[in-house]
Amino acid sequence: MEEGSLCVPVKKEWKDVLKLKPPGLVVDKFENKEWVYFEKTYRSKTDLENLLKERIQNNVPPKVDRRHAEEILKNLESKSFPLKEAQAKAIFSCLNSSFHIVSGGPGTGKTTVVAFLLEILNQLGQLPSPEEIALVAPTGRAAQRLTESIQENLKKFPKQKNPISYGGKRSTDFSPTNRR
Structure with a gap:
């Protein structure tokens, strides 16, 4: 795992263990690849994504001269x-x-x-x-x-x-x- 990484790619040898859904870990797909996250990190990531989507969708430009x-x-x-x-x-x-x-x-x-x-x-x-x-x-x-x-x-x-x-x-x- 590189410093600063939020997740790591799922390796073949982990797949059977991850199917058991071990507590504290989350597997997510992105660009046809599976990634494993710590649950807390994944929750923070998705909260931030949702916040950013909401901000972008509800963007009301300020009135600036x-x-x-x-x-x-x-x-x-x-x-x-x-x-x-x-x-x-x-x-x-x-x-x-x-x-x-x-x-x-x-x-x-x-x-x-x-x-x-x-x-x-x-x-x-x-x-x-x-x-x-x-x-x-x-x-x-x-x-x-x-x-x-x-x-x-x-x-x-x-x-x-x-x-x-x-x-x-x-x-x-x-x-x-x-x-x-």
């Missing part, structure tokens, strides 16, 4: 640093959706996109409460690093009347009762 957002972005760039075209595109894509995934390899500017996005929403007067924003990372350490990086990025912007500060809280509970 694009021109005003563009002005704010230009002002922020002039007082901090210019963004790459892909970063600006990602920001406006996020502004047009209540659910968005920003992904990329190390050093591609994901944290910068999030910091600019938060500041634009703040200046538009549309910044959600911290409880309504979910930032996720693969490990607790990565989540802490993400929080620290965003806080550092926010310090680069000119001081506002309503400064924003975000602290991180680790949660792996995706059940409907643990979200807004």
Whole structure:
């Protein structure tokens, strides 16, 4: 099993044992292959999948004045640093959706996109409460690093009347009762 894997492919020699449905394990098919999960991991995975499907299906785009957002972005760039075209595109894509995934390899500017996005929403007067924003990372350490990086990025912007500060809280509970 590789570090970070949620499941492992079912091996031939396991099939007879897995037919007995041992407690704590779940077998699931994906792309014509069988995979074995720990039951708790499988439940978390399916809860997250259902949450994401629901969010995507019930997506109500926020009402954002694009021109005003563009002005704010230009002002922020002039007082901090210019963004790459892909970063600006990602920001406006996020502004047009209540659910968005920003992904990329190390050093591609994901944290910068999030910091600019938060500041634009703040200046538009549309910044959600911290409880309504979910930032996720693969490990607790990565989540802490993400929080620290965003806080550092926010310090680069000119001081506002309503400064924003975000602290991180680790949660792996995706059940409907643990979200807004």
